[in-house]
Every structure is written in C-alpha cells, then in structure tokens.
Amino acid sequence: MSSINYDLRKIRGFIFDVDGVLSKDVIPLHPNGDPMRTVNIKDGYALQLAVKKGYQVAIITGGYTDSVKMRFERLGVKYIYMRSSVKMKDYTDFMNRTGLKPEEVLYAGDDIPDYEVMKLVGLPVAPADAASEIKDISLYISSKNGGEGIARDVIEQTMKTQGTWLTGEAFGW
Template identity: 30%
Template sequence: MDAKPDSKQAAGQIRLMGFDVDGTLTDGGLYFGNDGEVMKRFSVFDGQGLRLLMDHGIKVVWITARSSTIVEKRAKDLGIYQLVQGCKTKLQAYDGIRQSLGLEWHECGFFGDDWPDYLVLQHVALAATTPQSPAAMKKIANWINTRPAGDGAARELCDFILGNQAGHINPWESQ
C-alpha cells in the first residue's frame, strides 16, 4: 500500500464517497422490538451534508454488513447512488462500484468505524473514521471526525470534502 495522501489533498479529488451505516450515520445503537429492528436514528443535518455532496457531483454509496428496511428507506429518501446491505466483503463491493464508475482509488473515500471497514480504508485516498474506532483503524485513517456518530459526524466529513474541492464556494463564509 502506498502512503495515504494528506486528507485535504485527498478530499479535493473525491468523486466517490462510501459510508458504513451503523456507527457513522447512526449512533451505532440497535433498537429491537418483539418483531425485530424497529428504529434507527439518522440526523437530518448529516442527510443534508450527503445531499450537498451529491449536488456537487460526488457519488454517495452506503455499504453495510447489516440489512434493514429502515436503512433502505433512508437511502431512498436521500437519493443515495447505491446501497449494499448484508455485505460481508465491503472491499469487494466498493471496488465493484468504483470500477463501474471508471474511477481510480485516489478519487475515492470511505467513512467506517470498525473491522469490516478496515480493508476499504486501506485502499481509499480519504480514509475517515471515528474516535471510538479501534486503534488500528485510526492508524490507517487520514481523517477522524470530532462530532458524534449519527449526530453531525457525516456532515462534518461532507463539509470537509466540499471545502477542499476546487471551485467550491461556501455560501456561509463571509466574502
């Protein structure tokens, strides 16, 4: 593996951004009732960040080891490019999407928080993780969020990516 680029440089080249779901887009809690999973909490703030990425031409994909109709609904509501659920080999799934889009690894990023995400994080240019991730994950990451998972962590990452894209103008910055 080549050394990871600086996170700002990597963010500036992103054309495909992948996300794990539980522990990055949600707080990682699983809420079960008698009939199975009944609830996941997603942040509207994070959702807006994902929409901003997509509005700027960045493909957003979710790859998760679990399967949930709740996740499917949220991905559909946001217009996520591709959702892969029940995935045991995230690197294979991500690489297939990357290749289908004709992208190189230096144009790719992923936000993951645990071992099933490790191999993807090794390959992508922008490897994002959380402070709660295992030490080995943090060691290969070149960006670690500060906001809580499921409560602004994804938005923080989206804003970081967009802030480093050439020609991106932040409408909230003073002129």
C-alpha cells in the first residue's frame, strides 16, 4: 500500500536531482576542491531495477564530477544531465527524447533550482529535509532525508503499485 497521494499507475519516468536528494546536502571537499558525495546503496538498487523494468530514468544536477556520472551510468541511467544551470532546458530535452507526458513523471528535488520543473510534473516529490518552498509544491514529502533512501522510497512504492517490484530480474544486480 502506498503512502503517496497520486495514481502511481501513471508513472513511467523518474527524474532525480543529486545534491540533497540522491546524496546528502552536506558534502565534504576533496583537497583538490572537488565535492565528494555519498550515495545510498538501496537507492542504487532501486534505480538500476527501474531501468531494467523499462522506466525512463534521468538525473538532472547542477554539479559535475566524473564519479557522479560514472555511478549513474553504471546503474544504467541513460539520461544524465550535469552542470544543469537551468533545469527546465534539460527537463524539456528529456521529455522530448522519451515522449513522456508530464503526468507520467515523478521529479524529486530539494531546493529552488528544482522548483520550475517540479511545478510541471505530475508527481513532485521532496525529501524530508527539503527547502520549505519545495515542500510547499510537493504532492509527496518522503520520510527520508536527502541521501538516505528517497529514490528507493518512491521507486519501490511505484513499482509495488504497478506489480513490478518483486518480479523477474528483481533478485540480482
């Protein structure tokens, strides 16, 4: 049973911000100045399973490091937008390339750069520690903080609703 007040049977695509959503919003800096992000293993499992099950998955982030790109490529994510200074442009590209309708898309964001896109999608989602402006426009606020399993939370609820969670290739990486 889902705690999300949206018809999850409509969802065909997931878009995630990275900093503050798929990683914590406090980031240690490497001595060379590059940010070092954490990732949640259960998020990774859910992301790769969603890809295998045919969902369209995208990452739209203002940041850029090779390690972030490599992580999501290894999980099978096809649409990775980095250095996204205006997320609307990358959202539009994703929608055009996939043919999805806004009501078929879940977007998880945590701060002002996500705001415009979140106003357009069917299911805007925020982590528990998101900015208040983002929480105000979200249809679902996860009990999880950024970097602590929000992707797993929403993907699992969606796939369980659609009957695709514990089937087929669910039992392997």
